[in-house]
Amino acid sequence: MEKASGPSSADSSSRAGTDLPAPRADEHTQLAHLTDANARAQAFASKARAENTKRAYRADWKQFVGWCEERGVRPLPALPKTVVLYVSAVADDYKLSTLERKLTAISQAHKTAGFDSPALTAKEPLHSVWAGIARTKSRAKDKVAPLMTDELRMIVDALPRTDENLFTTRALRDRALLLVGFAGALRRSELVGLQQDDVNVTADGLRLIVRKSKSDQEGKGLVKGIHYGKHPHTCPVRALRDWTRRASISEGPLFRGIDRHGNIRERALSGRSVALILKKAVKRAGLNPEAYSGHSLRAGFTTQAAREGVPERVIMKHTGHKSIRMVREYIREGQLFDENPTDALGL
Missing domain, CATH: 1.10.150.130 (Tyrosine recombinase, N-terminal domain)
Known part of the structure; x- marks a missing residue:
C-alpha cells in the first residue's frame, strides 16, 4: 500500500509546537540572498x-x-x-x-x-x-594594588628634602612623575614617552598629548586635560612646572634619568624605571612596595574616580580604555564599600 503524499513525519515533528508556516517559494530566494550577504x-x-x-x-x-x-x-x-x-x-x-x-x-x-x-x-x-x-x-x-589619593599624598610628603625643607632635584622629578602619571591615568610607556612639546600649561590646567599608546595602534594620539589641584603640594600642574624649571627642560623628554652626582641625563627614563621610582617612594612612605607596580598609578586613578562617582564614559574618555569591562572592574573595586551589607550587621 502506497504511503500518503505530504510532509514526512520528520518534517511534521520539526514543525510541531510552532505556528510558523513553511517558507514560500519567494522566501527561499530571499534566504539565499541573506546567506550571500x-x-x-x-x-x-x-x-x-x-x-x-x-x-x-x-x-x-x-x-x-x-x-x-x-x-x-x-x-x-x-x-x-x-x-x-x-x-x-x-x-x-x-x-x-x-x-x-x-x-x-x-x-x-x-x-x-x-x-x-x-x-x-x-x-x-x-x-x-x-x-x-x-x-x-x-x-x-x-x-598589584591601585595607588589611591590619600596614599599618594603620603608618598609626596615623604619625598626627600634639603636642609631648607625644599624638595631635592630628584624628589621634584619623582613628585611630577607620580602626580602626572596618576592624574593623567598614564601607562608607564606613555609617561616616559612624553616630550616637552606634548604639554602646555593653560589657565585651566595642563593640556597633555599622548602620542604613543598601546591602545592607539593607528597613532591618532589622545589629548587629556588635567586641572590644577586643590592643594599646591600635590598639584600635578605645579609639580610638572617646578620640575621642568629646575631641570631647565625646554625640549626633548620630560622625565629623565639623574646620575648619582645629580646630573640630569638627556635620555628619557624607561618604563621599568617608573616602577622602581614608585616602589622606592612607596617604601619611603612606610607602605609595602611589593603591593604596587608602575600600573598602580593608572589603576589608582580609575579606582579613585569610580569611588568619587565619576561616570563610566568620563573615566573612559580620560583613560583611553577601549573596553568597558576593564573599567567596570575598577568601578567595582572603587564602590566596594558603598551600600555594603556589612553595615547592617551591627558589629
Missing part, C-alpha cells in the same frame, strides 16, 4: 581583522626598530641577544599576549626580508627570559 559580511570582517593585525605588526616592528636605533644596534638582521634584551626592556609595559605579538612581528619582518628569525635562533636564552617574565607578571597580577 552574510558570507560577504563575514569576509569583510575577516579582512578588517587581518588589516588590524597587519597594522599592529607594523607598529610593533617600528617600535623595535626605534629601540634598536636609540641604542646603536642593528634591527635587521637582529642578533638573538638584541631580541632578548628588547623583550626584557619592554616587558613591564605590556601584557604577555602583546609581547608575543611583538616577537611575531619581529619574526615576520625577518622572514619577509629573507633572514632567519632571531626570536627562534635565540630559543634557549629567550625561553628562560620568557619564563621569568611570565612568572613575574603572574605574581604582579595577583599583588
Whole structure:
C-alpha cells in the first residue's frame, strides 16, 4: 500500500509546537540572498581583522626598530641577544599576549626580508627570559594594588628634602612623575614617552598629548586635560612646572634619568624605571612596595574616580580604555564599600 503524499513525519515533528508556516517559494530566494550577504559580511570582517593585525605588526616592528636605533644596534638582521634584551626592556609595559605579538612581528619582518628569525635562533636564552617574565607578571597580577589619593599624598610628603625643607632635584622629578602619571591615568610607556612639546600649561590646567599608546595602534594620539589641584603640594600642574624649571627642560623628554652626582641625563627614563621610582617612594612612605607596580598609578586613578562617582564614559574618555569591562572592574573595586551589607550587621 502506497504511503500518503505530504510532509514526512520528520518534517511534521520539526514543525510541531510552532505556528510558523513553511517558507514560500519567494522566501527561499530571499534566504539565499541573506546567506550571500552574510558570507560577504563575514569576509569583510575577516579582512578588517587581518588589516588590524597587519597594522599592529607594523607598529610593533617600528617600535623595535626605534629601540634598536636609540641604542646603536642593528634591527635587521637582529642578533638573538638584541631580541632578548628588547623583550626584557619592554616587558613591564605590556601584557604577555602583546609581547608575543611583538616577537611575531619581529619574526615576520625577518622572514619577509629573507633572514632567519632571531626570536627562534635565540630559543634557549629567550625561553628562560620568557619564563621569568611570565612568572613575574603572574605574581604582579595577583599583588598589584591601585595607588589611591590619600596614599599618594603620603608618598609626596615623604619625598626627600634639603636642609631648607625644599624638595631635592630628584624628589621634584619623582613628585611630577607620580602626580602626572596618576592624574593623567598614564601607562608607564606613555609617561616616559612624553616630550616637552606634548604639554602646555593653560589657565585651566595642563593640556597633555599622548602620542604613543598601546591602545592607539593607528597613532591618532589622545589629548587629556588635567586641572590644577586643590592643594599646591600635590598639584600635578605645579609639580610638572617646578620640575621642568629646575631641570631647565625646554625640549626633548620630560622625565629623565639623574646620575648619582645629580646630573640630569638627556635620555628619557624607561618604563621599568617608573616602577622602581614608585616602589622606592612607596617604601619611603612606610607602605609595602611589593603591593604596587608602575600600573598602580593608572589603576589608582580609575579606582579613585569610580569611588568619587565619576561616570563610566568620563573615566573612559580620560583613560583611553577601549573596553568597558576593564573599567567596570575598577568601578567595582572603587564602590566596594558603598551600600555594603556589612553595615547592617551591627558589629
